[in-house]
Amino acid sequence: xxxxxxxxxxxxxxxxxxxxxxxxxPHIRDAxxxxxxxxxxNLVDFxxxxxxxxxxxxxxxFDWEDRSIRAQLAFRDGCMRLAGHGIxxxxxxxxxxxxxxxxxxxxxxENVKIFGSARVESCIAELQGAPIAAISxxxxxxxxxxxxxxxxxxxxxxxxxxxxxxxxxxxxxxxTGHAPYAPCSMKDLSLDSVDYWALGxxxxxxxxxxxxxxxxxxxxxxxxxxxxxxxxxxxxxxRDGAVASLDFKPLDAVRFLAIDASIGAHRTLDSLLQDMxxxxxxxxxxxxxxxxxxxxxxxxxxxxxxxxxxxxxxxQLVESIRETFLDRDPFVWVExxxxxxxxxxxxxELMDSxxxxxxxxxxxxxxxxxxxxxxxxxxxxLKPLFGRRLVxxxxxxxSESDVLEMLAEARNLCIDLLGKEDA
Numbered sequence: 001x002x003x004x005x006x007x008x009x010x011x012x013x014x015x016x017x018x019x020x021x022x023x024x025x026p027h028i029r030d031a032x033x034x035x036x037x038x039x040x041x042n043l044v045d046f047x048x049x050x051x052x053x054x055x056x057x058x059x060x061x062f063d064w065e066d067r068s069i070r071a072q073l074a075f076r077d078g079c080m081r082l083a084g085h086g087i088x089x090x091x092x093x094x095x096x097x098x099x100x101x102x103x104x105x106x107x108x109x110e111n112v113k114i115f116g117s118a119r120v121e122s123c124i125a126e127l128q129g130a131p132i133a134a135i136s137x138x139x140x141x142x143x144x145x146x147x148x149x150x151x152x153x154x155x156x157x158x159x160x161x162x163x164x165x166x167x168x169x170x171x172x173x174x175x176t177g178h179a180p181y182a183p184c185s186m187k188d189l190s191l192d193s194v195d196y197w198a199l200g201x202x203x204x205x206x207x208x209x210x211x212x213x214x215x216x217x218x219x220x221x222x223x224x225x226x227x228x229x230x231x232x233x234x235x236x237x238x239r240d241g242a243v244a245s246l247d248f249k250p251l252d253a254v255r256f257l258a259i260d261a262s263i264g265a266h267r268t269l270d271s272l273l274q275d276m277x278x279x280x281x282x283x284x285x286x287x288x289x290x291x292x293x294x295x296x297x298x299x300x301x302x303x304x305x306x307x308x309x310x311x312x313x314x315x316q317l318v319e320s321i322r323e324t325f326l327d328r329d330p331f332v333w334v335e336x337x338x339x340x341x342x343x344x345x346x347x348x349e350l351m352d353s354x355x356x357x358x359x360x361x362x363x364x365x366x367x368x369x370x371x372x373x374x375x376x377x378x379x380x381x382l383k384p385l386f387g388r389r390l391v392x393x394x395x396x397x398x399s400e401s402d403v404l405e406m407l408a409e410a411r412n413l414c415i416d417l418l419g420k421e422d423a
Contacts, residue, residue: 001162001163001241003239003244004237005050005053006053006235007047007054007056007236008215008234008236009057009058009220009232009233009234010057010058010060010199010216010217010218010233011203011218011220012036012040012062012221013096014040014067014068014071014074015036015064016063016223017033017063018035018223018224025326025331028291031253032254035253038253039220039251039252040078042252042253043233046233047087048081048082048085051085053133054125055089056091056135057090058094058167058169059094059097060094060201062096064096064097067102067103067104072106073106076106076107076108079112082111083109083110087111088111090115090137091114092114092115092167093140094139094140094145094169095145095179095181095201098139098141113135116139117140120136120137120153121136122156122157132163132238133162133164133165134159134162134165136158136165136166136194137167139169143181145169145182146183148184148188149168149184150168150170150189151184151188158193158194162241163195163196164196165198166189166191166198168182168197168199168200169182169199169200169201170200170201171183171184171202172184172199172214172216189209194212195212195243196236196243197209197212198215199214199215201216202218204216205217205232206218213236215234217233218231218232219231222255225335227256228257228258229255229257230248231255233249234246234248234249235248253290253291255293256293256295257293257295259280259283259297260299261275261279261297261298262298262299263301263305263341264300264301264302265302268304269304269317272304276317277321280294280324280325280332284328284332290330291330292330293333294335295338297340298341301343301344302344305342305412305415306343308341309339309412314337317337318336321334338405341412342412342415343415351365364411367407371403371407374403
């Protein structure tokens, strides 16, 4: 059997905005707008540099059901570059870009195979005129795909005699943190006829199995602080009909990082500020070629607690740090500072009394232990507000982590207002 390599990518999300991040500086704002396109270009460059036989795209190439013309042209141009190097492109559609979405009249080059949604389809990839792999796949017809697409492979006649690949956008298991579209189990993927399952949908890289290989590459560009760190694709080398190696390649154009900083060792704000600036310089040194969007999380107990939760204190720290890195190229942008620090006196000590603050903190502790109940209560209480389209669009959907963050901020405010003298 032939020795060859291919690239497995997913969740390109062309023309995707950054969620919950805004920047006033024009060059930073432009980089955010361009990030998904730059990551796509990096992916195409990577395929060419590695002389890959083909590229697999496991769904959500586009971010919107009605794809923008700009996104479609960028996809076509990238595929044309790959065609010029004899590299095939095999793609399925997912929940963000189902086949029923609206397309512009833009013709893709002949090296691109888009799998349909009615049934599993198969095609043969060739290298220098010889068959090297059977690629089988199926796309979403509509956004909320309820079919178990993986289970449909069992009744499909997959070509034999070459390395076999199953290409789907699917939710493996029940705790992925993503919408349960095209749900499947490990049992559905334990087919002797498939050597490599190329999955998409989950935005975190994961190798779920090795016999056969079951792989999520994650997305190629982070879009918020829920998608921190390096993002990219897998280069898969095949030898003697089996996976010989699986190497991850970072491809993101802008990287999200959350940085922890403790207030415990600091007695002055300028000392804390310098510590945070040093941490940013270290992050920039660790990622020398990438623009960074950073968020600080202040933790620990200390004397600075009451100063940090004063109105505008944290915002002024953010502005000071931004000015320090204003002219750096590639840029380092501090999105916000999240204050999760506490007063010098331990929380349990503050709760161990009969005063008003202790009673409030005990009630909050109960709420913190069941954020799902608090979230449901909030949804019901604020239903008239969230029912307004403009309000719901501006605020977005609250998650349990959002509720816990707001609860922590409320607790800090209560400690500051009710317990200054004792804390």
